[in-house]
Amino acid sequence: MLATLMMSPERVVSVDYLIEEVWNGDPPSTGRAQIAICVAALRKVFRTVGVPQQVIVTAAPGYKLVTDGHIIDTAEFTRRVESAQRAMEQGGRGQAIALLRDALRLWRGPALDGVSSRAAETEAMRLEEQRLLAIEQYMALRLKVGEHQTLLSELSTLVRENPLRERFLAQLMQAQYRSGQRVEALRTFREGRREFVAELGLEPGTELQELHHAVLRDDSAVLGPAAGPASAALTSAEPSGNWPSPAQLPSNIGAFAGREDELRELDDLLAERSDNDPVGIGFVTGAPGVGKTALAIHWAHRAAAHFPDGMLYADLQEAGQPLSSQVVLQRFLRGLGVEPERIPGGREECAALYRTVLRGRRTLVILNDVHSFRQLRPLLPGNGKSCALVTGRAELQGLIHSGSPLRLCLGQLRxxxxxxxxxxxxxxxxxxxxxxxxxxxxxxxxxxxxxxxxxxxxxxxxxxxxxxxxxxxxxxxxxxxxxxxxxxxVRARLECGYGSLDAAAARAYRVLGAGQSVDFDVREAADMLELPLVEAEDTIERLLDTHLLEVAADGGGVSGRRYRLQELLRLHAQETAVSTLSVPSGC
Structure with a gap:
């Protein structure tokens, strides 16, 4: 019912129409009474979450959703897309890209997912078409500003998800051609054509066929300049000097899927900065095995063209132990072309030389599996042109003093x-x-x-x-x-997370995971742990900080918050509890 009201904000929706939509033309005899009960329940929900004014008002012959002071995501999406269109008409290409990016970030899954009325299904189809049109505009603008190499992965995903949408096929072919992948562009057309013939019995449209002929003719006048393999990485910037450009990034992650929102947010690190600006920092965190490293490496490959002075990469855990930042600095300095005899012996001297060498360079530094801010701090570049992408399970409180880091906490996939x-x-x-x-x-x-x-x-x-x-x-x-x-x-990765806990948090992990309830509040946790309320809350916070526990529902304040272990973590906690009990005393 709420979805039906939200589809017609500031307009009166009759009770008869609500009954028709909620029960799909087959209402019970108590339909009117049930609608009234639902309205009362919704009003209570709004009051509970702190909305003082009435959102759903009675207005004959039904109800009206009042949006004054509130934002409906679909209306905000439309507003931002229209603003982007006006910016394009006025030549503001960069502003249009930013507006479309912000509009698309409002999406968190299919529109009206789970709502089964006829009107909702029709509206969901309309909104999905609007989303795809906005993505097409967004991709076209980014191709115009030379982001073809960055877009390869995104466009490949869009083509897989929408194989019969010709504009995405055309954009992928353009991006591949301009990135020096002419053969891949031809293969994309062949696979797309095969899909069209198999599904529709039709050949692709004129625009796509003309694009295919342009690729065959190597016609850069139609497709834009093609980059050779050696120069493809220089499409966004040029190297800043005669230093070596390290290429330490591991190979790209195979079978990467999802994380489109997170990838778009990481693109904010590519904003133009001067040497005197704070360094751009992205911090990717989450539970063990949630894909932090995969996301960082995948994005780094997409963004390679923006860092012509190279990429530095280091795993900051070795054999299960934190790696000394001095060891990493020495490796980085060698990769940056500093002669071994010029590399200092002390950590602070190494860090100072490292920042000096990076001065004026556009370099991406990927620091994987960071243990603490103390380990991380000397490894951060000192100039705004470079960026650091950091992954780790532990919350790095000191990052807040290093500018305005972008923090992404990864959850489960859709x-x-x-x-x-x-x-x-x-x-x-x-x-x-x-x-x-x-x-x-x-x-x-x-x-x-x-x-x-x-x-x-x-x-x-x-x-x-x-x-x-x-x-x-x-x-x-x-x-x-x-x-x-x-x-x-999976067990080995979860063991690493469990092994980082202090004794009290490790015991809480085992006890809470072995409990009968899937979720619990702080009082129930205190009872299970046999701890005072304050100590139980502190222990829960430590588990949240290491992402071995998550907030299941937030009703406002500590007392209204419920927590849970994800299912695989719960199974691991139960296993660990059993194995701990079976260890003889003295072992």
Missing amino acids: QTDSVRLLSGVVRGRRIDHDPATVRLAELCDHHPLALRAAGARLANKPHWTVADLVARLENPSRRLAELSHGEYS
């Missing part, structure tokens, strides 16, 4: 992205249309490492069906074991 990730890992088998794949994603908790582990199991066991693996994972006592083989070991 269902569609989980299925895409599984399909990408299991190559050569069309599992995305198998109904069992959705259940497999659910059993993996939509957790990226677990999904990769499941996909690897299926890839290595071609005689298994998806249903075979689902049957194994349905047993909670076997689930972690099934997902802990080889490099994609």
